[in-house]
Amino acid sequence: MSNMAKPILVIAIAVVLAGGAAFYLTRSTEPEASATSDSSAGGAPAIGPGHTRGPADAPITLIEFGDYQCPSCRAYHPVVAEVLKRYPDKVRLEFHHYPLIQIHAHAMTASMAVEAAGEQGKYWEMNDLVFELQPEWAQSQNPETEFLTMASRLGLDQNKFMQSMRSLELQDRVLKDVVAARQGNIEAVPTFFLNGKQIQPRLAVDDFVKIIEAELQAIGAAGAAK
Amino acid sequence: MNVRGLALALLSFTGMIDSLYLSLKRDPGSIPCHITKGCNDVLTSAYSELAGIPISWFGFVFYITVFTCAVFALFGSNQLLKWLLWPALAAFVISMGLVGVQAFVLQAFCEYCLASAALMTAIFVLVLRSPKAAANTI
Numbered sequence: 512m513s514n515m516a517k518p519i520l521v522i523a524i525a526v527v528l529a530g531g532a533a534f535y536l537t538r539s540t541e542p543e544a545s546a547t548s549d550s551s552a553g554g555a556p557a558i559g560p561g562h563t564r565g566p567a568d569a570p571i572t573l574i575e576f577g578d579y580q581c582p583s584c585r586a587y588h589p590v591v592a593e594v595l596k597r598y599p600d601k602v603r604l605e606f607h608h609y610p611l612i613q614i615h616a617h618a619m620t621a622s623m624a625v626e627a628a629g630e631q632g633k634y635w636e637m638n639d640l641v642f643e644l645q646p647e648w649a650q651s652q653n654p655e656t657e658f659l660t661m662a663s664r665l666g667l668d669q670n671k672f673m674q675s676m677r678s679l680e681l682q683d684r685v686l687k688d689v690v691a692a693r694q695g696n697i698e699a700v701p702t703f704f705l706n707g708k709q710i711q712p713r714l715a716v717d718d719f720v721k722i723i724e725a726e727l728q729a730i731g732a733a734g735a736a737k
Numbered sequence: 738m739n740v741r742g743l744a745l746a747l748l749s750f751t752g753m754i755d756s757l758y759l760s761l762k763r764d765p766g767s768i769p770c771h772i773t774k775g776c777n778d779v780l781t782s783a784y785s786e787l788a789g790i791p792i793s794w795f796g797f798v799f800y801i802t803v804f805t806c807a808v809f810a811l812f813g814s815n816q817l818l819k820w821l822l823w824p825a826l827a828a829f830v831i832s833m834g835l836v837g838v839q840a841f842v843l844q845a846f847c848e849y850c851l852a853s854a855a856l857m858t859a860i861f862v863l864v865l866r867s868p869k870a871a872a873n874t875i
Binding site for chain 1 (some may be wrong): 801814
């Protein structure tokens with residue numbers, strides 16, 4: 512038994528050390544909010560206005576390139592919503608589609624569903640619902656049925672919704688975002704730009720707040736997080 | 738000095754850190770890529786899980802198995818290393834398959850996954866190299 516004790520002790524110590532090292536790395540590789548908001552980061556790709564949420568004259572425009580089937584985008588969704596709640600007069604969100612169809616088979620359909628809802632004035636309501644219910648429709652064989660149910664839940668005209676889902680014009684709108692994202696060398700989703708500068712906030716409202724406050728100070732607007 | 742056992746212990750210890758890092762960092766949020774492009778694409782793809790469990794956890798189980806055998810070998814129980822041949826072969830084949838998925842399906846590379854594939858290859862080569870010799874050095 513004593514022959515076993517030494518190796519077992521070494522293994523236990525090694526597991527603890529590996530766990531500690533891995534935990535340390537998860538903390539140390541998280542980008543600092545302030546360090547990534549500088550102008551050395553990439554600039555926003557040249558693109559027309561996307562769908563916006565928040566006042567048109569807000570001093571800060573937060574651009575998001577997102578994929579509705581991406582788990583990280585879903586995780587960031589409530590964080591961004593909270594940021595908009597905290598800065599109702601100062602931050603405007605502009606969403607652009609970047610469906611990574613190679614790895615997310617239903618991402619394009621989801622973008623089309625949100626755009627289709629937008630045709631009936633419910634873009635953001637559908638945006639919220641699609642993110643919220645992502646685990647359900649992402650696993651579905653035929654997500655269109657799920658999106659149709661969501662459309663019905665939002666009180667949309669279902670025939671019109673299905674027509675819009677197949678609209679080439681809407682498809683073109685989504686693809687324009689994709690082209691812009693590729694031309695801008697966007698490598699991951701979600702990717703955020705704040706007043707034209709790429710930022711890499713952690714998954715925390717406080718990180719966004721730090722970056723926004725710094726930007727408000729830089730442009731001379733008084734920060735007033737509520 | 739059992740050089741092979743020591744090398745296996747070091748490689749598997751590094752693998753334990755790599756796989757644990759991916760398992761802890763993955764949930765949820767962004768994983769920064771420093772060398773390659775597309776860590777998030779790879780790690781949020783359908784290929785990153787098996788039955789709802791992130792495959793990095795399977796990697797961790799493999800590495801801890803190798804580490805355990807290597808440590809026992811360092812303390813004189815070399816016969817345990819023989820048992821590693823099939824797990825090491827399976828890990829090597831699976832990791833090569835996943836590299837192929839990154840290259841041809843996802844067209845995105847995750848440096849941590851590539852590092853793990855390299856570690857699994859090195860472990861397989863070490864285990865394969867002289868299983869009989871390992872058994873004879875008891």
